[in-house]
Amino acid sequence: GLSAASPQPPPRWSQGRKRGADGKRRKQNDPDSSVFDENKYRPSDGRLDSFTTPEGPGPVSRCSDWGTAVEEDEMRTSVNKEIARYRRKLLINEFARERKSSSGSSDSKESTVTVELETDEVVLMRRQKQINYGKNTIAYDRYIKEVPRCHRIPGVHPRTPNKFKKYSRRSWDQQIKLWKVALHSWDPPTEEGCDLQEISPVDLGEMETESVGSNSTESQTSCQDNDDTCSGTPTKVRHIDCQAEGEFDLEVCLSEPLKDFDTVS
Amino acid sequence: MGETGKEEYKIQSFDSETQKLLKTALKGTPKQAGHKACCVLTAFLLSADPSNVDLEKVANIIVDQSLKDCVFSKEAGRICYTIIQAESKQVGQSVFRRSLMNRLQEEYKDREELRTRSLQAWICYVTFICNIFDYLRVNNMPMMALVNPVYDCLFRLAQPDSLRKEEEVDCLVLQLHRIGEQLEKMNSPRMDELFSLLRDGFLLQEGLSSLSQLLLLEIIEFRAADWKMTDAAQKYYYSEVTD
Numbered sequence: 001g002l003s004a005a006s007p008q009p010p011p012r013w014s015q016g017r018k019r020g021a022d023g024k025r026r027k028q029n030d031p032d033s034s035v036f037d038e039n040k041y042r043p044s045d046g047r048l049d050s051f052t053t054p055e056g057p058g059p060v061s062r063c064s065d066w067g068t069a070v071e072e073d074e075m076r077t078s079v080n081k082e083i084a085r086y087r088r089k090l091l092i093n094e095f096a097r098e099r100k101s102s103s104g105s106s107d108s109k110e111s112t113v114t115v116e117l118e119t120d121e122v123v124l125m126r127r128q129k130q131i132n133y134g135k136n137t138i139a140y141d142r143y144i145k146e147v148p149r150c151h152r153i154p155g156v157h158p159r160t161p162n163k164f165k166k167y168s169r170r171s172w173d174q175q176i177k178l179w180k181v182a183l184h185s186w187d188p189p190t191e192e193g194c195d196l197q198e199i200s201p202v203d204l205g206e207m208e209t210e211s212v213g214s215n216s217t218e219s220q221t222s223c224q225d226n227d228d229t230c231s232g233t234p235t236k237v238r239h240i241d242c243q244a245e246g247e248f249d250l251e252v253c254l255s256e257p258l259k260d261f262d263t264v265s
Numbered sequence: 266m267g268e269t270g271k272e273e274y275k276i277q278s279f280d281s282e283t284q285k286l287l288k289t290a291l292k293g294t295p296k297q298a299g300h301k302a303c304c305v306l307t308a309f310l311l312s313a314d315p316s317n318v319d320l321e322k323v324a325n326i327i328v329d330q331s332l333k334d335c336v337f338s339k340e341a342g343r344i345c346y347t348i349i350q351a352e353s354k355q356v357g358q359s360v361f362r363r364s365l366m367n368r369l370q371e372e373y374k375d376r377e378e379l380r381t382r383s384l385q386a387w388i389c390y391v392t393f394i395c396n397i398f399d400y401l402r403v404n405n406m407p408m409m410a411l412v413n414p415v416y417d418c419l420f421r422l423a424q425p426d427s428l429r430k431e432e433e434v435d436c437l438v439l440q441l442h443r444i445g446e447q448l449e450k451m452n453s454p455r456m457d458e459l460f461s462l463l464r465d466g467f468l469l470q471e472g473l474s475s476l477s478q479l480l481l482l483e484i485i486e487f488r489a490a491d492w493k494m495t496d497a498a499q500k501y502y503y504s505e506v507t508d
Contacts, residue, residue: 066369066414067364073408
């Protein structure tokens with residue numbers, strides 16, 4: 001859900017809120033308007049430039065650029081899937097731990113109280129974007145290629161901050177900073193002006209499998225369902241490494257008998 | 266950019282698995298439409314640096330072609346879907362999708378002009394955007410960003426001046442058959458509004474051809490039957506008349 005207004009004036013970081021305390025959508029010219037605002041132009045027909053639908057999953061960013069709207073949509077749905085998945089994992093771990101402790105003696109085991117998770121969509125999306133910036137680097141690619149997640153040593157190898165845990169804004173930003181600094185150890189050997197460090201961050205293909213599961217108790221299970229880190233070349237470097245894999249002869253393909261293409265709904 | 270004699274072209278930056286996918290997508294396109302589109306793609310790709318396909322340009326080519334060729338615009342969704350999957354898998358980017366969306370949006374903004382300039386191109390555009398909405402999914406859900414624009418286009422088709430044109434009525438009912446149910450799930454009130462217009466149109470619109478009347482009646486019944494074809498409707502609208 002979206003955060004409710006606090007009694008003090010909202011800190012800068014919370015100005016991603018789409019609604020005021022009364023639940024009404026914030027107007028476009030609201031001084032506290034969304035950090036997602038990318039309005040370069042108003043639509044000439046004067047419609048609101050948002051695409052909230054009553055049955056939809058919630059307010060969509062106010063940007064009037066379809067390309068960006070789709071990308072944010074994708075990020076939002078991915079984040080929602082991830083949080084569901086993360087919750088299930090926590091539940092499973094909790095269950096497993098309870099079973100162990102009930103069969104043995106009950107000494108000072110870690111409390112299995114359900115921890116409060118960060119669920120504010122705005123916060124999660126912001127954190128995800130920050131993570132994406134860090135992951136869309138050559139350093140990160142080299143890192144995951146070199147050190148599969150199952151071989152990571154806690155404390156030695158950088159670990160992606162867990163966006164679902166509750167942290168203050170400062171704490172989170174600091175974690176991200178330290179993480180990115182740590183990743184620099186995997187920067188490619190410097191040639192003249194290696195300026196491809198930060199590519200534009202749209203690697204959502206990896207999100208599902210990689211960003212969840214930075215909790216140490218999950219490192220076992222998460223390795224199995226993550227193809228990327230434990231095998232094969234990360235997708236981003238593949239196109240640099242591989243040469244042309246042969247040509248695509250359209251003439252041949254057009255002359256072959258037609259087959260059904262039925263993998264789409 | 267003229268047409269070339271050869272139909273051979275190369276997409277070297279995609280791996281063989283992706284090439285297979287693209288191959289299948291293009292094969293599935295009716296040969297006539299596919300041929301033209303591929304010639305256009307060929308001409309472009311041959312002139313470009315083969316190791317680096319400019320996906321933004323590809324997106325533009327596809328949109329351009331869709332506006333000219335209604336058969337292609339029905340199939341373009343599938344081709345776009347394939348390219349998007351390929352790009353996402355191969356390089357983890359979405360340059361093509363972004364370019365496609367933005368181009369779609371440009372045309373949408375000027376749709377009234379488009380319709381004035383060329384009825385055919387306008388019909389192609391509506392077919393295209395509906396096809397895209399049908400095929401392109403975001404994490405298995407339809408694209409939210411397209412819901413209202415698609416509705417806007419359909420509402421335009423339900424205006425009196427459009428109802429008087431058979432080709433526009435035909436386009437309208439065709440799209441509703443294909444994506445009506447999904448569209449309604451995304452925004453039910455707007456669908457109610459649209460059908461209000463259609464009922465009014467059916468009853469009150471002057472200058473409606475009998476074919477148009479038939480098409481409107483059929484779609485009204487179709488939706489009333491929860492977007493399904495009933496046996497009675499099938500019999501009435503689609504069976505051969507036996508005398």
